[in-house]
Amino acid sequence: MPRKHIKAILKLMPYLKNKMLIDKSLTELASGLINKEFSSEEIVKECFDKIEKINSKLNAFTTVLDKDEVIKKAREKDNKRTENNNSLYGLPFIIKDSYNTRGFPTTVASNVLKNYISPYDATVYSRILNAGAILIAKTNMDAWGHGASSENNDYGPVRNPWDTSRVAGGSSGGNAAAISSRMTTFGIGEDTGGSIRNPSSWCNITGLKVTYGRTSRYGCVPYVSSFDTMGPMAKSAEDCALILQTMAGQDPLDATSSPKAVPDYSKNLQNRISGLVLGMPKECYAKGLDPEIKSSIEKAAEQFQQLGVKIKEISIPLLDYGVAVYYLIGTSETSSNLARYDAVRYGQDRSNFTKETIRRIMLGTYALSAGYYDAYYRKAQKGRTLFIKEYNKALSECDAILMPVEPMVATKIGELINDPIQNMLADIYTCQTPTGLPSLALPCGFNQSGMPIGMQLIGKMFTEEKLLNIGHQYQQMTDWHKRKPPLIEK
Amino acid sequence: MASWNSLEVLKLLIISSMKNQKAITKDQVKHLAKLANLKLTDKELEKLLPQFTSVVDFVSKVQSLNTKNIPETSQVTGLENIFREDLIDKNRMFTQDEALSNAKKTYKGYFEVDAIFEE
Amino acid sequence: MVNKYIPIIGLEIHVELKTVSKMFCGCKNDPFGAQQPNIYTCPVCLGLPGALPVPNRKAVEWCLKMGLALNCQIPLFSKFDRKNYFYPDLPKGYQISQYDQPFAVKGSLVIPSAVEGSLRLNRSSNKLRDSSASPQNDESIGITRVHLEEDTGKLLHAEIAGKKVTLIDFNRSGVPLIEIVTEPEIRSSEQARNFLKKLHQIIRYLGISDADMEKGSMRLEPNISVLSNDQRPTTKDQLPPYKVEIKNINSFSFAKKAIDYEIDRQIEILESGKIPLQETRGWDEKKQITFSQRSKEEAQDYRYFPEPDIPPIRWTPEDIKRLKNLIPELPDKKVDRFIKDYQLSKEDSLRITEKKEIADYFDQVVKFKKIPPKTVANWIINKKVDIAKVSPQDLIKLISAKTQTAVISEKELEVVIDKVITANPKPVADYQSGKQTALMFLVGQVMRHTQGQANPHTTRQILKKKIK
DSSP, rough: OOOOHHHHHHHHHHHHHHHHHGOHHHHHHHHHHHHHSOOOHHHHHHHHHHHHHHHHHHOOOEEOOOOOHHHHOOOOHHHHHHSSSTTTTTEEEEEEEEBOOOOBBOOOOGGGTTTTHHHHHHHHHHHHHHHEEEEEEEESSSSSGGSSSSSSSSOOEOOOEEEEEOOOOSSHHHHHHHHHSSSSSSEEEEEESSSSSSHHHTOOOOOEEOOOTTBTTTTTOOTTTTTOOOEEEEEEEHHHHHHHHHHHBBBBOOOOOOOOOOOOOTTTTTTOOOTOOEEEEEGGGGGSSOOHHHHHHHHHHHHHHHOOEEEEEEEETGGGGGHHHHHHHHHHHHHHHHOOOGGSSOOOOGGOOOOOHHHHHHHHHHHSSSTTTTTIIIHHHHHHHHHHHHHHHHHOOSSSSEEEESSOOOBBBTTTOOOHHHHHHTTTTTTTTTTOOOEEEEEEEEESSOEEEEEEEOOTTTTTHHHEEEEEEHHHOOOOOOOHHHHHHO | HHHHHHHHHHHHHHHHHHOSOOOHHHHHHHHHHHHHTTTHHHHHHHHHHHHHHHHHHHGGGGGGGGOOOOOOOOOOOOOOOOOOSEEEEEGGGHHHHHHHHSSSEEEEEEEEEOOOOOO | OOEEEEEEEEEEEEEEEOOOOOOSSOSSSTTTTOTTTTBBOOOTTTTTTOOHHHBHHHHHHHHHHHHHTTBBOSSSSOOOOOEEETTTTTTSEEEEOOOOOOEEEEEEEEEEEEOTTEEEEETTTTTTEEGGGTTTTTEEEEEEEEEEEEEOOEEEEEETTTEEEEEOOOOTOOOOEEEEEEOOOOSSSSHHHHHHHHHHHHHHHTTSOOOTTTTTTTEEEEEEEEGGGGOOOOTOOOOOSEEEEEEOOOHHHHHHHHHHHHHHHHHHHHTOOOOOOOOEEETTTTTEEEEEETTTOOOOOOOOOOOOHHHHHHHHEHHHHHHHHTTTTHHHHHHHHHHHHHOOOOHHHHHHHSHHHHHHHHHHHHOOOSSSSSHHHHHHHHSSOOOOTHHHHHHHHHHHHHHTTOOHHHHHHHHHHHHHHOOOOHHHHHHHTOOOOHHHHHHHHHHHTTTSSSSSHHHHHHHHHOOO
């Protein structure tokens, strides 16, 4: 090679090297840090570089931590690094603004919690911090978890990095937008009725809704106490496995957290998946589903078949009742969970709730009120039992259910938030959360306008390992999850 | 636009299967707002009513589920008898300052609110 | 005389448990002893966003013990529920309580019957009878339920710079609270007071609470209505068409006064042909009246639903047996045992068993078998032994010593007797003219002069001989 070419390449190397850091998987980052190929400081600087360049277009954050403070922390990590560190040591992460983080604001993107600085830490957040990761921002969301588009808030909508005239999805929209546009290495989100999976599928990232009780809810502002799950969001299933390893496990401060042992989620990612059965519910692939999404998932099914997986048609006859059951129980619990915001010990007046949140509180109050309790709340809890039976039956015929995440790609800003029914219907495929079942959302293609399409794998309780394995195998043979929004290449 | 159409289709299909529109009155909504400690003006209540009614109609769909002899599920963990021992958890206890740190009005260690008259 | 009106009284009692930590968190449980407000709080009891409750095992077990001590059935499945309402002393905007599946149900408490003047409704015949006809019968009051919940914070009314404000202290928020609800079977204020006293005694026996009404660790809310005898119920479940709840009662004696006042107030209204309003009223200690607080007609809709943050509780029969064995011997059984085994009178037994510490002390002293039980009882009752300072062995020594030096020689006794005879001519004359009581008086005088050391029997014999 001519010397001047070599010189040119050598000159470009740092630029190329830097440009590629956040694209690396968490495992690659961990080993690169140990081998001193690069430092936490460099990764953090890359994040802030992106944040400064792009975030004004996306509005992914409610609070960005002070850059100098974060770099200082990164330096500390670089200096103290040992071989025995957790894989997340020294990696910058973001967390949904529903998690209590001592010393930094926790607003749930609502004016009701404006200026609230929590005096305590959420358990899951503590665990990630104890592993050595570095918080760089709290992310924008649908306030209180009430939404599927991150528009229902007092901070402005989170825009989709793939098309900023569209929403990023919700309610963990800020997470998805930031990870997709490489502003961070991973994020901690929360899924109650699709809040991790929806934005993941609309922003082309991977998100895991865990089994209810797999991760501790202590310290995360609740939306629906008996549905809420805390989960990882990242660029791949492999990354999610790593993050989940640190998050999962019983917490004495959360009486609903599971005592079930935490397996090694990364160990069996490489297992072959031939012989496994994926069920595709016919009701999901009929009316109402965007045909481009349908064909993407069908293509994915073909790819699974190439790996030796069997595809089977199954049925979820009650699918159409899911949203009603979910909303009745969900709004009932949220109406109670939001009762503590009386501006006495913290927070602002209740008149600061948005219209969407007010509607949900009212619906929940109605469903629980005297004379209506039996017909609404109690009826919905019976419906919940029916759904558990139905999904159990479906899962007795397959190892996981392959379903769309959303019936359409990311909506235009204003579409969902201004139509309450449409807004609710966006949860049609993700509202099986009353059953507690886990689900992994994966990128599986793009539509003709270049908008991301996602699919989800729903498993039996506590089968995160299997779902991550299937997801990882799919991501070995496809590269949808590696694609980056054109916005950041400029 | 493809995305809009599919949602519209879904919506129409579901609404067409909804039964009688239940008439929710403004008084009902007023009562609910009171129960929920939400101070809504008359105007706000009027604006809320139609959307609230349609949402209630939408979720009323559950009534047509056959739940005969089906028990309710309140929790999916299957857990029972989860307790903590009767010990003081010093690590979690707040100092007075921490407890008051986010309040708008405090007075000599107390939280302060406008007078509440019990009569 | 059979009255025209029958008071129908049910009691709702709240008891603060004296566990070390609170009901759903590890904060210190000492609201009354806290030197400052808001020093025993944490995310849970302060109701911070995202905090979660975890139930205190000991509090749950103590609630079961309370239920068992009240002869309740313990359902094998139980859970917590949310009771939703707004008040500044309720940090979460809901109270974690129990609604339809409480820890204990359908119990009873036997109390001594009230004295004359009170009425009992014979439930089988629906006839009224004056209980003074059978004053010694005990009455069994039904216990509807015993459940567990958390206490609220405390409100203080104050004026700062001319402005009226309310101050809130959350030290008490989250303290475990047992709620005991009786059937509306109480018929008089005296019965109510007897019930409270008995309940208080049992709580102290169990050691689960100080149950101090003045400090607020035991609170009472009677529900009172009055049935006209003309509207004699046709079924035993038929109750008057209203009831009035009374709040702010801070002692047993105020309880009796408040109930009496309220019964009279209601009777007056009924006499005028009207029906008293269903409402909540407060007791005013100073004015000694009840006053209207809020109309219970517009009853709060608490929208109870199962608490999603706390898994339910399931007992095995072995669990319940184990807890039952942990209950100490309760007052009624103890009284029976003292009467049977120690031949104490009922009155003495009741006195000795008033407080468990004293009863236990008594048992310990008697166990040594050195002093007759009756003597020990007399000493404890009459000489008010400080059981904290005097150990059982010390007491035995004390009593033995005293009874030994109680040997006074016959000669010395005769001298005293002669002195007494000389000093009391009238009683002597009275005895000689047939008044037996005069002899007792003279014996008493001898006892007095010998500091009780004389043998009363011997004294009596000698006196009789001398003044025959």
